Amino acid sequence: MSSTADVIIIGSGIIGSATAYYLAKKGVSVTVLDAADAIGSGGSSRNGGGVRQSGRDPRELPMVMWGIKNIWPTLAEELDTNVEYTQKGNLRLGKTEAHLKTLQKLTDSAVACGLDVRMIDGDEVRAINPYLSNEVIGASWCPTDGHANPLTTTLGYYKKARELGARFITGEPVLQIKKLKGKARVAVTPDGTFEADKILVAAGYDTRALTLPLGVDIPMRKKKSECLVTEAEPPMFAQMLGTAEADFYGHQTTHGSFVFGGSTGLEPFGLMAEAVPGSTSLSAPCTCRGIMKYFPALSDAKIVRTWAGWTDASADGIPVIDEADGVPGLYIACGFSGHGFGIGPAAAYSLAEVMTGGEPPVDLAPFRCTRFKAKI
Ligand SMILES: Cc1cc2nc3c(=O)[nH]c(=O)nc-3n(C[C@H](O)[C@H](O)[C@H](O)COP(=O)(O)OP(=O)(O)OC[C@H]3O[C@@H](n4cnc5c(N)ncnc54)[C@H](O)[C@@H]3O)c2cc1C
Structure with missing residues (x-):
């Protein structure tokens, strides 16, 4: 040929x-x-499915901010496909003073690039998302972030x-x-x-x-990343969630399931997970432990599937x-x-x-x- x-x-x-x-x-x-x-x-x-600007390296911000302003809002129409784009903001959550420090630093660098993102306290967090536990003492809030169906x-x-x-x-x-x-x-x-x-x-x-x-x-380094999806729950919230520690992130999809990703915290120990192609026994329980602390209402949610994928982590x-x-x-x-x-x-x-x-x-x-x- x-x-x-x-x-x-x-x-x-x-x-x-x-x-x-x-x-x-x-x-x-x-x-x-x-x-x-x-x-x-x-x-x-x-x-x-995260379509977010907050929490990014400032060098990426002009490009992602341009895309969120000029492409994502009309993408479903342009592609004649339901991409399930939801622009209801991103809460990056903190439970400790050290978390808030990390979030403040990220927020300051994003604000310097012109992004509409600010720190809010625990009460404001729960006014936006009442399902979050009292352990959350603050968050960064970026109202123009969102999620879509990859x-x-x-x-x-x-x-x-x-x-x-x-x-x-x-x-x-x-x-x-x-x-x-x-x-x-x-x-x-x-x-x-x-x-x-x-x-x-x-x-x-x-x-x-x-x-x-x-x-x-x-x-570049080849790095494994894992996700889980729950069975459908009644509509609870539309924001994208993340944490200062990056122990979990996720959102509720338009049909009700929650999609969460996360890290085990055990990566520095060179997990065997990197040696096998699929999802592992460690990731989902570790991610769920994180989720349940921030989000007790989901403690009884059933996981229906987990999966893994490779990312290309540049130096x-x-x-x-x-x-x-x-x-x-x-x-x-x-x-x-x-x-x-x-x-x-x-x-x-x-x-x-x-x-x-x-x-x-x-x-x-x-x-x-x-x-x-x-x-x-
Ligand atoms: C579990 C997980 C969660 C993630 N969560 C998010 C998120 O919430 N938000 C976000 O922005 N990003 C997220 N990402 C990252 C995001 O998915 C990737 O950065 C993005 O999809 C990269 O797209 P790509 O087209 O560069 O690569 P890919 O989608 O990996 O496509 C590369 C393609 O190249 C093909 N290919 C490889 N070698 C060859 C070859 N020799 N010849 C021909 N074809 C070849 C492969 O088959 C593949 O189809 C996540 C990634 C994973 C794995």
Whole structure:
């Protein structure tokens, strides 16, 4: 097989599928290749659905704030898909003075970037969400944060991109990217070769293995993250919740189930969890212990399913969104470090602009791949 397009995208997650959509909307011919048998079956269909600005690295804020203002509110209409976007705010909760200090620091840096976020006390927290326990003594409150359905969002982009002519091929792992006349032009798969003027690698952690032979190494770690979903409960609240300690985060979905993610607190001990592909016995109980302290009303909720996914944690916690240094035609979008869903649409929109010679809506300088080079 040998096939040509203007752009080849490797990876059909939120980044690959959304970039395919924004490129196809501009009349660019796109072929998306994914190793898996289903679209978006990496982190993009397994995440906690948080669409938040608060708690982020200030370098990401202009991009995510732009996306939350300009893309998310009308995305369902644009994709003709119920992405279940709910913009009812994010409470990041604290139970100790040390937590409040952490939250204050995050809040101060976000306010300096122009984000509407403020610290509130325990009474104000319970006025917003009466289900939270008296152990919560304060929180950061960002009214413009929210959540959405990762599966329908990713598939919505896929569906619209296809309608606009983009081609998606699943079960097609890219083994190698080859240069022709000094430019990245060819994606090699077990079935043959695909040629294009430009190649975007949006393959999560696996991006690293694909760009390394071309001399571009993005320092990243593969990190497991787990989620759980409860059976449907009556409507209780619409905010996204998180904590200063990041021991759990979550929200109630539009059909009533709660989706929660969290950490065990045992990660520094090198859990065996990293060695197996699925969810483990440790994560859900640890996450639930956290939830029950903050949120006693859910103590009897039944968990119906748990799952795990991999995240691509970059060395400095923010993504690379850039044309590769020294390899013309090669674009890279990876290292979203466990929070790439909320920022994904804005990152994809920006990539489509850059790849067609346009102006991205925000400065992409913080996302250059050269930032990891040794400074003399
Ligand atoms: C449990 C969990 C909870 C999370 N919660 C949140 C949250 O609440 N909010 C938030 O913003 N983010 C969250 N994230 C992070 C978010 O899901 C990711 O940052 C985001 O989905 C990354 O999208 P992506 O398109 O870069 O990668 P992925 O969705 O991982 O897509 C990469 C694709 O590349 C394909 N691929 C890999 N190698 C090759 C190859 N050689 N050839 C062809 N295809 C290849 C894979 O099959 C995959 O489909 C969470 C992640 C997890 C795992």
